[in-house]
Amino acid sequence: MQGMRDFGFFMRFFMFFFRDLIGCYKCLKYMPFYRIRLASSTDFYIVCLSPFKEINAISIDPPNIIIKIRGLSFSRGNRLIFDNISMDIERGKVTAIMGPSGTGKTTLLKLIGGQLKPDAGTVHVDGENVHKLSQSALYDLRRRTMGMLFQSGALLTDLSVFDNVAFPLREHTSLPEVAIHHLVLLKLEAVGLRGARDLMPAELSGGMARRVALARAIALDPQMIMFDEPFTGQDPISMGVLVKLIHDMNHALDMTSVVVSHDVEETSSIADYIYVISDGKVIQSGTPVDLKHSKSAWVQQFLGGVADGPVPFHYAGAPLMEDLMQDAK
C-alpha cells in the first residue's frame, strides 16, 4: 500500500516536472525578442526565430557585399533591357537604383529575386547564384534573405490587414497564434497602422496599403528588402512617412535596402549609394554627393529634371518639315 502511494507521488512529481520542462523549452524557443528603441517614437522589434542558426551566421565573418551582379544581360522580345551590367550592393546600406521609367528597374528586382532568368551573367545573393538554385533552395533563400515591397503593395485581397502581415509568419514558422498576434501588432505598430488591423485591403488608401505591405515584408526580419517605386503616387505626407520608415528601419534593423525609384530628391535623401541606369547600362554610380557634382550631362539632366538635353524631348522620327511636306504631297 505504501509502495503504491509512493509510486503515485513519484508519477505526479514526474508529470509536473515534465510539463514544466516543456514549458521552459517553449519559452526558450519563443523568448528571444530583441527590442530596439530609437531616438524617435518608433520602436522596432526583432524576433530571432532560430537563435542557434543566427549565432552561427554571425560567427562567420559576413562578406560585405550582399548582392553581386556580374555581366547581366536581359532582353524582352527584340528589346535589349540590360546590356552587360555589373553592380555590387553593400550589406547594411541603402542602395538606390535610379533611372527614367521604362529602363527596367522593376525587371532588375525580379532578376535579383529569381522571378526572371537572365540571358547572360550572374546574380549572387548572399553568396548564392540565384539562377542556379533549385526551386526549393530558391524559396529558402527568399525566405531567409529577401523581402520585397511591390509598387501596388500586392496585399492579398481576401485577407484582412492583420492576416496579411501574419501570412508569412503562419506559412514559415510554427509559432503559436499568441506569438503571431503579438508579432503582427508590433510590426503594424512600427508602420503606425496598429489601429487598422481589422480593415480589408480594399478599404486602405494607397499609402496605407504600402505601409501594410512594408509591415508584411519585415514580418520575417529579412536581411534585405527591395522597394519597387515606394514613393510613386504618394501624397507629400505619406511620402515623408515612407522615406522616414525606410531610413529608420534600415538603421534600426541593420537591414539592406535596395530602393528602385525615379523620385530624385526623396531617394537621394536616404540613399548611401546610387546607381543610375539608362538604356540598359549603368551610366554612373556613386554617393548622392558624387552624383550632384557629376560632369555627365545626362546625369545632370536627370537629377535636374530638364526637359531637353542628352535625353531628347522628341521621340525619334523624321524632321518636322519633312513630315509635313510628305503629308502635303
Place this chain on the structure above:
Amino acid sequence: MNIGDKLQAIGKVTLNRFERVGRGSLFLWQILLSLPYLIQRPFLLVRQLYYVGVQTLLIILVAGLFVGMVLALQAYIVLVDFGAEDSISLMVSLSILRELGPVFTGLLFAGRAGSALTAEIGLMKSTEQLSGMEMMAVNPMQYIIAPRFLAGVIAVPLLTSIFMAVAIMGGYFVATEMLGIYEGVFWSQMQVNVDFYADLMNGMIKSLVFGIVVVWIAVFEGYDCMPTSEGLGQATTRTVVHGSLAVLGLDFILTALMFSV
C-alpha cells in the same frame, strides 16, 4: 500579303497553340506535384469547396429540375404514339444518367465556377499578388492553384450526382402528376432496366473527367492570362468557350468508348 507570308502566319499561330498546350500540360503536372501540400492546409481546400461547389449548387438544382421535367414531357409525346408511355422513366433516367447529367453539369460549372476561377486568379496575377507570394517564398501553385483545382475535381462529380437526382425527381413529378403515369410503373421500370455500373458509374466517370478538364482549363487560363483588363476578359471568355467545347468533345469520345458495342 503573298502566299509565303500567309503560310508563315499559319505556322506561327499553330506553333503558338502547341506551345500553349505544352505549357498547359506542364502546368497540370505542377499542380499534381503541389497537391500533397493540401494535407498540411486542409482549410484551404474546404474554403474553395465552398466557393466552387456550394455556390454552384443553386444553378445546378434549378437546371436539373427543369431538364428532368422537359425531358419527361418530350419523352411522353414521342412514346405515347407507340403506346409505350410506361417506358418514360427509362428514357428519362438513362438519358440523364448517361449524358445530360455529366454534360449539363460540366457546361454549367464552366460557366459559373470556371469563369469565376479564371477571373479571380487572373486578377491576382495582374495585381501582383502571385508575384508577391512568390517573393514571400510561398508557392502560389500550392497555396492558390492546388486547392482550387482539387476543390473543382471533387465538386463536379458531387454536383453531377445532385443534378441527376433532382432531374429524375423533376421527371417523376411531371410523369406522375401531370401525365398520369402510375407511380409503381415509373420506379419499377427504372429499377429493372438501369444498371448501376453500366449507366450510373459510367456517367460518374464522365463527370470526373469533365471536372478535371474544366478546372484545369480555368486555372490555367487565369494563371497564364495577360495581366491587363483586356487579357483578363479574353481569358475568362476562353475558359467558358474552351471548357464547354472540351466537355462536348470529350463526351463524344467517352460515349464512344463506353457505350458503343
